[in-house]
Amino acid sequence: MRVPLSWLREYAPIPEPADHADIARRLTAAGLEVESHESVGDIDGLVIAQVQAIEELAEFKKPIRYCRVAASEADLAADPQSLRGVICGATNFAVGDRVVLVLPGSVLPGGFEIAARKTYGRVSEGMICAPDELGVGEDHAGIIVLAPDAPLGADFTAYAGLRDEVFEIAVTPDRGYAVSIRGVARELATAYGVAFSDPADPEPADLALLGSLTEEGPDVHPASIGDPGACDRFVLREVRGFSPSARTPAWMWVRLARCGVRSVSLAVDVTNYLMLELGQPLHAFDRGKLTGPIVVRRAAAGETLETLDHVARALHPDDILITDSSGPISMAGTMGGLATEIDDASADLVIEGAHFSDVGIAKMARRHRLHSEASYRFERGVDRELPLIATARAVSLLASLGGGAVVPGCTHAQVPAEPVTISMAAGYPDAVAGVAYGRDTVIRRLAEIGCAVTQEVAAAPTIAPWRDPAWRTDSTRAAGAVPAKPEVQADTVAVLHVTPPSWRPDLTDPADLAEEVIRLEGYEELPVRMPRAPAGRGLTAAQTLLRSASRTLAESGIVEVHTDPFAPVRDADSLGLAADDERRPAVRIANPLSEDEPFLRTTLLPGLLRALARNVGRGFPDVALYESGLVFRPRPGAPGAAPILATDRGPTAQELASLAAALPDQPQHIGAVFAGDRELPGWWGPGRAATWADAIEAARAVARAAHLALQVRAAARMPWHPGRCAELYLLVPGVSGEAEVRVGYAGELHPRVIAAYGLPARACATELSFTALAAAEAAGKVAGPKLSSYPAATQDVALVVGSAVPAASVEAALVSGAGDLLEEVRLFDVYTGAQLGEDRKSLAYTLRFRAPDRTLTAAEASAARDAAVAEAGRRVGAVLRG
Amino acid sequence: MRTLAGSARAHWKQAIRTMSAPNKNYDPVEVKALSPDEIERALASALAAIAVAGSLDELKAARLAHAGDRAPLTLARAEIGALPPEARAEAGKRVGAAQGQVKAAIGRRQGDLEKERDERVLIAEAVDVTLPAARAVQGARHPVSLTAELLSDVFVAMGYEVAEGPEVEAEWYNFDALNFPPDHPAREMQDTLFIARQDGLPGSSGIVARTHTSPVQIRSLLTRPLPLYVVSPGRVYRNEASDATHLAAFYQIEGLAVDEGLTMADLRGAIQAFVDVLFGAGLRTRLRPDYFPFTEPSADVSMECHVCRGASVKPGADPCRTCRSMGWIELAGCGMVNPRVLVACGIDPDRYSGFAFGLGVERALMLAHGIGDIKDTTDGDVRFSRAFGMEL
């Protein structure tokens, strides 16, 4: 919100000269963050002048006028042709109009220097100004035409209050009262310790005009509230005989412009001016266009309204409407209807000021995507007392500026509302802040924001009086995590009973009051105390494992990346997923950033593959990337929606379960992709291309970090090459023997996938469920090894098996057959060749044997080897290579 | 004569076989080798051969020839036993002196030749040690991950535990339990990505892509024993177009402490502690009022600019890009846990109080390392991660 200092100062007379940086600092410290500041209107040489003669110069492409202007009372009597001549390109004025003349030698905003010069064949000694040329708004439709009583020859800068300091303030959504000059001025007065005069206090002149503010007037247009939940106060006042052509005074349109509001007409400007000053949105109806009594109600089915912006809107049954006998005439607190809008002939005006439901207006504005200055204020909470005051000031201002007569009294419909009183231990703000403010300070600060405070000595009241009596239900908390507070009767303390003012509907809890005290005392004054958490348990096993896995991958030459979690529709097809693949159903975003990417990822691979292609495209052909992150898999049969639970008590276990049931599965995955060389070529020799084996080894390395031995078998699964894809699983001990737990896949990508993502040939990929891996790791601790210092006996064997026999099976057989003496088995060669015969391969292993308690004899080692070979023969038909 | 060929063992065996028999049959011819002249001649021949050895290999050959098992002096020594006992001492002395001279000469020559080799030969074998030898492709951690881990570790060291939660989250956790009332403008402070109903029906699913890590506060309060000190790093989502400082999916880290008697002074202490770790000690922090529904009071945290330490604010000073010459940098949001949050989690706010704070991980990284464009963090370009390597 933009606020001019001159306006603030009317109600918060802070000392001159004001230092804008100090003002910004103090407002920010009070919770009204000043985002920027601008010094405006420092223009010399602006004179109020009167146009005495106009000569139309017709020989140019556009209309040009040569005007003679009077700049003093004496000039009025002079021959117009002897007066100062000024060229002007605007035509929205006539002889006799008072205008703003800028004299040669002046400098206008933007560094535009004015000089007497010859133009359009005449000498122009100055310029007649449009608003934007003075830096006031953006209006360049014509020059400024002032009211006839503007003092001739006077300095316009002073007359219109051009010179000002404008602050841009970011108001947080809880401080509705601060979306007004009134609210900001109150904070400014408090910050400087000066007396605040409230613009909402009725002027004696207004009261004289209207009687008491609440006095009803039988002649004012009738109105009633049909839905007490939609509106709890509705006030109408009237002005009759208003002059529609009356001009908005300069000081008013300058202020409106400083706040970023365009001047429209006097009637509209007055309502906007009061909204800015007080925070109360007002609406003006043309009385002549109203038919029958006004009723505030919700919309009926099928009703429509054409609003001021010429949009015909279908109304929702929850919409709050102002209606008359003709039907809807305005969307309450949001936007008026076109049919009852005031126009340039409206002389009888009905001014509406109301207090609508904040939630009702918020919903309506969101439903219709119709966010206005009025709805912005209503959503944040408007002072319930303001409709009576703001309408009074409106009719008073309209009558004094635009002529006409104020109709005595008002129409006042209301739903009574009791003020809220908050009881709080006087020491509570101290306890929140960790500072001993003392009771007097607390009471004084609360009074400064407008609270009425009484005190008594009593037992300390709860700080959560609104909680459900059953607030501690059968949630986990009640299960014993927190011991119940001992039921000792507390000592009596000083208790404050605080009634917040009508403009602070945001103050409902003791915590809100504590914040007010603490912010006004200053956050700068808070002490720093070093925290004193009890000893923690450090990272969990899974958290440590994720770091280890990540580090393992990075140290093996793979670069960690973070990719976009949003997934395009085409990914499932690009990956070649079958129609029933579990990675096809995805969590859909209802309002995605891009219609092309409506899903959350079900697999890490597409993001990684895109990043891989991007790196290759940028000249990095030898790249390996990995990512760890969540993937999102809808749970079949999950309920369509998660309930919204109560907040005035803890949830029950069943309620929490109902939330959990509605959420998708979100396992943590680790993915890795490879292209180009895994080892680089160089002067030392050739490089080594990354292959399916590197992809599987990356997975094994992650499993090793978890002390788990990954089992591998061939699989066919997209997006992998059907002959070069490994399924990765663990054998996990369970109640009924070892269970297989699948943790992922790795291998070379399918050529169609490589083409779809524009990757280099033979690119490879791995994807693991870290969640599954971590769950398996949690099973046990590593047993310390017993190191035998007796010599090892190594035996090499070459086994011939069918070429389809997996090496993993051969190795498993060797391990099983060799018995306890086997320390390590290592495959060191794979050979295929004509001499082995068709469909045969030779696998050469080194078996290392060692006994814990003796030196093995050659015979023992050989016997163990023979047993291993025999087992391999039995299981996979292996024969020793002759 | 065998010199270099054969193993040392073969030489030894040979020497045994050719050795004379014990001195039963004295044979004056056989002991000619022990005559002073013969020894002198063998010595001279040895010294000459050593002197002319031009390389370590030649010297080795000379050593074998003149001091090895088959060398004349060695063989002569073997014949001593054939002498009459009274002659043995003198002959032994003579042979020993000659062998000593040969050994010394070899040692000297060895030293000279090694020196020469060091000066010439090793230099000739020199390689260009500046040749690059990086055969392995360089891997790296992602600096955002590293920053989240670093920040977590700061708090873990203070006794906090790391809590995690789902990224697709029930609205109740993300908003309601955190005191964002339905239809309150506070909900619009964070542009939310809503999850569509899985059953395809119209209406709200009650599920969102979490807009902050704060729902982990709720999950922690519901499941962990009190007192509770947790920190929760994680990815969060906003319906915001990316620009140089915004991403639709980015990382936050939040801290939460709930205990008896916690005050804003403790909050300030916790914040000062992490600023000290992240940016070095001695930077002041500043709290100013702000608004978050789940804290009351709420504040935003600024720290003194770690680059200019406020110097850029003074008139005429060099401008500072990091703090835009403001002297302070907005770093985090924080506050005292709103009692309404505690009640929604079944915790007694009359007994327990708490504080919470949160900051953007990317922002902390960008500030600490002078990164200008947040989009670099999700682009996947290997140069970005590699610039940091394995640690920040």
Ligand SMILES: [Zn+2]
């Ligand atoms: Zn700086």
